[in-house]
Amino acid sequence: MKYSVSKENHLKAIFHLQQEQGLVTTNALAAALRTRPASVTDMLKKLKEQKLLIYERYKGFKLNTEGRKAAVQVIRKHRLWEYFLVKKLQFGWDEVHDIAEELEHISSRALIDRLDAFLGHPETDPHGDPIPDSQGRLQVRRQTCLADLPLNKTVQVSGVASQTPEMMEVLQHNHIRLGTRLEIKKKFPFDDSLEIKVRNRPPVTLSARVAKNVLVTYDESLTERR
Amino acid sequence: MKYSVSKENHLKAIFHLQQEQGLVTTNALAAALRTRPASVTDMLKKLKEQKLLIYERYKGFKLNTEGRKAAVQVIRKHRLWEYFLVKKLQFGWDEVHDIAEELEHISSRALIDRLDAFLGHPETDPHGDPIPDSQGRLQVRRQTCLADLPLNKTVQVSGVASQTPEMMEVLQHNHIRLGTRLEIKKKFPFDDSLEIKVRNRPPVTLSARVAKNVLVTYDESLTERR
DNA sequence: CTTCAATTTTAGATTTGTCTAAAATTAATT
DNA sequence: AATTAATTTTAGACAAATCTAAAATTGAAG
Ligand SMILES: [Mn+2]
Ligand SMILES: [Mn+2]
Ligand SMILES: [Mn+2]
Ligand SMILES: [Mn+2]
Numbered sequence: 001m002k003y004s005v006s007k008e009n010h011l012k013a014i015f016h017l018q019q020e021q022g023l024v025t026t027n028a029l030a031a032a033l034r035t036r037p038a039s040v041t042d043m044l045k046k047l048k049e050q051k052l053l054i055y056e057r058y059k060g061f062k063l064n065t066e067g068r069k070a071a072v073q074v075i076r077k078h079r080l081w082e083y084f085l086v087k088k089l090q091f092g093w094d095e096v097h098d099i100a101e102e103l104e105h106i107s108s109r110a111l112i113d114r115l116d117a118f119l120g121h122p123e124t125d126p127h128g129d130p131i132p133d134s135q136g137r138l139q140v141r142r143q144t145c146l147a148d149l150p151l152n153k154t155v156q157v158s159g160v161a162s163q164t165p166e167m168m169e170v171l172q173h174n175h176i177r178l179g180t181r182l183e184i185k186k187k188f189p190f191d192d193s194l195e196i197k198v199r200n201r202p203p204v205t206l207s208a209r210v211a212k213n214v215l216v217t218y219d220e221s222l223t224e225r226r
Numbered sequence: 227m228k229y230s231v232s233k234e235n236h237l238k239a240i241f242h243l244q245q246e247q248g249l250v251t252t253n254a255l256a257a258a259l260r261t262r263p264a265s266v267t268d269m270l271k272k273l274k275e276q277k278l279l280i281y282e283r284y285k286g287f288k289l290n291t292e293g294r295k296a297a298v299q300v301i302r303k304h305r306l307w308e309y310f311l312v313k314k315l316q317f318g319w320d321e322v323h324d325i326a327e328e329l330e331h332i333s334s335r336a337l338i339d340r341l342d343a344f345l346g347h348p349e350t351d352p353h354g355d356p357i358p359d360s361q362g363r364l365q366v367r368r369q370t371c372l373a374d375l376p377l378n379k380t381v382q383v384s385g386v387a388s389q390t391p392e393m394m395e396v397l398q399h400n401h402i403r404l405g406t407r408l409e410i411k412k413k414f415p416f417d418d419s420l421e422i423k424v425r426n427r428p429p430v431t432l433s434a435r436v437a438k439n440v441l442v443t444y445d446e447s448l449t450e451r452r
Numbered sequence: 453c454t455t456c457a458a459t460t461t462t463a464g465a466t467t468t469g470t471c472t473a474a475a476a477t478t479a480a481t482t
Numbered sequence: 483a484a485t486t487a488a489t490t491t492t493a494g495a496c497a498a499a500t501c502t503a504a505a506a507t508t509g510a511a512g
Contacts (some may be wrong), residue, residue, distance in 0.1 A: 039470055106325070252462090265499075
């Protein structure tokens with residue numbers, strides 16, 4: 001049940017890619033891992049051999065149950081370490097990804113469970129992504145970008161796709177942060193800009209460009225609240 | 227300035243071995259790393275190539291200044307992580323070595339400096355070994371085993387060589403822990419057993435076997451105190 | 453000073469993960 | 483349907499880290 005660093009990186013990347021599309025392609029995975037398609041094919045054979053992957057050559061691939069379990073464990077570790085780095089070591093949320101990319105491969109199960117307890121069993125990482133629990137259950141919350149949302153649905157900001165300083169400046173200025181609750185009040189088809197409303201604030205307008213990069217989640221419990 | 231996991235493990239092991247003897251031998255290093263002499267020779271060539279090592283074939287080897295610096299950084303990381311595991315995650319001091327053996331290879335300098343600050347710049351790890359500071363300065367304290375000590379010298383328990391449950395039981399029973407201050411009151415040449423005295427306690431006798439496995443340090447400040 | 457044993461190094465293989473360049477397959481266009 | 487383009491896989495190579503077995507060197511004993 002212990003996989004190499006490279007295998008864990010592949011499993012995790014496949015997991016994320018197959019969330020979007022059902023099947024993952026060789027090129028997409030190579031791009032995500034900044035490696036070459038030929039290298040991906042090599043690895044796919046090994047992962048299939050180890051029965052972590054459903055794969056027929058030229059046909060695309062996806063994780064099977066075993067592979068998904070392994071991937072979720074890596075994601076759990078990644079996100080718990082990110083939380084630790086931000087909440088305990090005072091790193092900024094934009095500084096922790098690369099470090100967590102290394103820490104996620106530390107193998108001790110006891111370590112990660114104790115870290116989880118030490119942190120108070122956090123539910124989401126510093127980017128708003130849910131942290132799988134110790135049984136590997138990953139909270140499925142619908143996540144889309146703000147641009148694809150209907151009017152008057154209350155949602156929670158859960159992430160930012162492009163985290164450039166310029167983008168962050170816009171959000172800062174409009175008092176939008178992780179966890180902020182907001183709803184769309186009006187859409188302007190002319191330029192696909194939106195007017196949104198944050199509680200206790202005047203409405204503001206966001207460009208289509210910005211809206212595409214703001215990721216939001218809607219728990220059922222949040223939208224159907226009464 | 228970044229070395230592979232295997233190279234870091236070699237550097238660290240050489241560092242520890244050359245503390246005892248000036249020059250390290252191929253066989254000794256192979257034993258310490260649980261690998262083969264031929265593998266050690268292979269690695270020695272690479273480390274010499276990278277100018278971390280003084281090495282002439284068949285002649286033994288030792289780290290040069292660069293190599294020592296690299297080794298000390300690994301040791302710093304190892305001991306800080308051990309401290310974290312024990313003090314923050316509630317691991318026992320006998321459970322943390324293997325986990326730290328992995329964590330010591332995480333490369334981020336910022337991470338280790340922040341971890342150090344988060345822990346309050348501890349001076350020694352859970353086994354009583356000194357933690358190098360961020361400049362790589364390693365406190366040199368004379369360390370020997372209790373068996374090799376003169377009478378009436380006050381010393382501090384800094385480590386236990388053989389940490390078997392049986393050994394720990396003896397120490398527990400005699401109220402000897404890390405940091406305990408004690409001195410030898412009498413030596414019995416018949417069986418090389420010792421009578422020692424811990425402050426506020428009646429004297430107790432330790433066998434030569436036990437005395438050999440109790441490591442103690444004597445800071446100059448401690449023995450010459452006035 | 454030889455001879456033998458222990459230590460150390462070399463020679464040659466193996467495993468894992470990666471790459472480039474070329475071939476195979478699939479998808480898209482005329 | 484035939485050609486072209488894109489994608490994917492194979493073939494072959496390479497670097498890093500390890501191993502076994504054999505050769506070289508050193509050191510100890512006789
Ligand atoms: Mn990673
Ligand atoms: Mn994250
Ligand atoms: Mn290690
Ligand atoms: Mn230690």
